[in-house]
Amino acid sequence: MEATSGRGAQSKRPLSPHIQIYSPLINMVMSIVHRITGAALYFGSLLLAWWLISAATGPDYYNYVVSWFATWPAKIILLGYTWALMHHMLGGLRHFVWDTGYGYDLKTIDLLSWGSLAGSLILTAFIWIAAVNLGGA
């Protein structure tokens, strides 16, 4: 067989297995979601900045911006933002536990991963129920 060199030969080398080869375990899924929620919060920071800018600009512009936040698509985005914040926060707390070197037995890994998912949903529901009762979102 003739020896080959260059890019053509490189592409045929065996690759190490990547995520598509593994069944989705909960800690792996929560790790991926942690990164996705982080990226979502990154772009969502525009909403917080916009709100602060509008408050600093004046009553007319503030009312205009808040009227946007009161629309249904915006409410769904804000609900998602709340969930992303809670999930990312609990995921971060989970990583604090792991940073100390503890919580690496399989039962604890599953408990912390499922717990952060359940906790994020419960906290989001709690915040929105409280917010609706406080001010009528």
Place this chain on the structure above:
Amino acid sequence: MSMRTPLKTARNLGSAKEGADHFWKQRVTAVANVFLGLFLVWLIASLIGADHATVKQKLANPLIALALLGLIISGTVHMRLGMQTIIEDYVHGEGLKIVALMLNTFFAAFIALASIFSILKLSFGA
């Protein structure tokens, strides 16, 4: 036998010359964000449906303004470090990566400056 000089070991900075700086800043801001993020949730929930005068008065409160400034600084540092990691993981072209890293810094700086300016204006200004 280690090829490292004793000074290199003592500095403990690694090949990128920044040691655990990124890791540690990410963790310190993360701890701050737990408290400041919950503060933000409370603040916004308490201001739903409020008119501009009420919002302005509340945001001009020194304690609330200080906590908000803390959140903006800690939050933008944290999100810049996080997005830097995402870019370094997925953007492999050297040129595009440098551009993306720069845009990441500009975006975080824009959020920080616009927010800080707004909070200070509400506290000191018109």
